[in-house]
Amino acid sequence: MVRPARFAFNAETAQNNFFQQKVEGISVAEKAVEEFDAFVKLLRGNDVDVTVVQDTPEPPTPDSLFPNNWFSSHITGELVLYPMFAESRRMERKQGIIDLLRRKMNHRKLVDLTHWEKENEFLEGTGSMVLDRRKRIAYCCRSPRTSEKVLADFCSRMSYDAIVFDARDQGGNSIYHTNVMMAIGTQVAIVCLDSIRDPGERQKVTAGLTAAGKIIVDISLDQVACFAGNMLEVKSRNGTPLMVMSASARNALTPAQESTIATFSRVLAPDLQTIETVGGGSARCMLAEIFY
Numbered sequence: 708m709v710r711p712a713r714f715a716f717n718a719e720t721a722q723n724n725f726f727q728q729k730v731e732g733i734s735v736a737e738k739a740v741e742e743f744d745a746f747v748k749l750l751r752g753n754d755v756d757v758t759v760v761q762d763t764p765e766p767p768t769p770d771s772l773f774p775n776n777w778f779s780s781h782i783t784g785e786l787v788l789y790p791m792f793a794e795s796r797r798m799e800r801k802q803g804i805i806d807l808l809r810r811k812m813n814h815r816k817l818v819d820l821t822h823w824e825k826e827n828e829f830l831e832g833t834g835s836m837v838l839d840r841r842k843r844i845a846y847c848c849r850s851p852r853t854s855e856k857v858l859a860d861f862c863s864r865m866s867y868d869a870i871v872f873d874a875r876d877q878g879g880n881s882i883y884h885t886n887v888m889m890a891i892g893t894q895v896a897i898v899c900l901d902s903i904r905d906p907g908e909r910q911k912v913t914a915g916l917t918a919a920g921k922i923i924v925d926i927s928l929d930q931v932a933c934f935a936g937n938m939l940e941v942k943s944r945n946g947t948p949l950m951v952m953s954a955s956a957r958n959a960l961t962p963a964q965e966s967t968i969a970t971f972s973r974v975l976a977p978d979l980q981t982i983e984t985v986g987g988g989s990a991r992c993m994l995a996e997i998f999y
Contacts, residue, residue: 708747708993709804711739711772712762738981743772746977746993750951753975754943758997760807766798773988774799774995775886776831778808782840782998785865786814789832790823792852797824812999818864823857830857834884834992839891842919843867846912848874848885848903870915872908874899877928886991888931892940893948894971896921899931922971924964933959934989940972941996948972953979953989 713736750757762771770776770793777799779787786808791797800821808814820830830836835853836845845867847858855871862869874882882888888899896916903909916923926935938952950972957965957976968974976990983989 708743708757708759708995709771709774709799710743710747710759710761711736711769712764713767713769735981735985739772739985742977742979742982743993746979746990749975749977750941753949753973754945754947755941755949756944758807758811760804763801768795768799770796770986770988771799772982773834773986773992774804775992776834776884778805778995779832779838780808780812780814780995780997780999781865784813784815785818786812786816787818787832787861787865788821789835790821790829790857791831792829797821808997812997814999820857820860823854823860828854828857830854830861831884833995834886834988836861837885837889837891838867839915839919842915844915844919845869846885846889846891846915847871848882848888850881850883852883853885870911872903872912873905874902875904876902877932882931884988884992886937887934887989888926888936890936890938890940890991891916891921892938892950892968892972894920894922895924895968897924897926897936897938897968899926899928899936901928902931922967924967926960926964930956930959934983935959937989937991939991939994939996941994949975951975951990951994953977953983955980955983956989 829852831852836847874888876882888902890897900909933955934953935956941949950968954976
């Protein structure tokens, strides 16, 4: 997790992230740090091993608290670097963090996809892709931030298969990141099937999840707007599964949906209202899971 130094509304990313809203009259940066620190405290209080890196004021990186977009870690030893849509976000790939991951976390192989930026082709990590790591399937909705060319490159290098589809929000806009409408845990998959308007693509996603043995929790477009698709299952040091989501996501779930999720993992739900409103991302976006 990256503790922000200059969190702010980013007009560059707001071009295609329709969850972002500009807020006046409050100290956005200070409030974001408060929410971040409380989130870390909650995770550590539930015995989750959290590595926190403090961001630097320069260069200014207003979205640095969403590190899952620029790198991913893999149990097979790879550290993958991704091409980013916004130039301001490319500066988040700071050498000190890369060195930390390679040294401390034993990532022996660097897979660098950032050269695709020169061709205006992007793939924003586990924002663009929701990975079923056991079945080695990358679920991916098309968007200006998600190129099928780069996805094919990732899948070739990492031995993944891809399930690609279009997903749209309530206003008919392309959903910018797959991980706001979908999450895959060990036992359950949270997905907004209504956002996938093409029946064939919807069936393909459903079939892939069912074949993997997942219990599907189907959420609505209204729930997506509350970040109910933006979850991540993590494990405590003793192996207890925990489903992490924001308080707004949890509040949007029906009792039946939350009960299904809670059957397989304890729910952790920090208050991330400022980060969600201004940054357009939620709990899952703030967690770059590490495998070593």
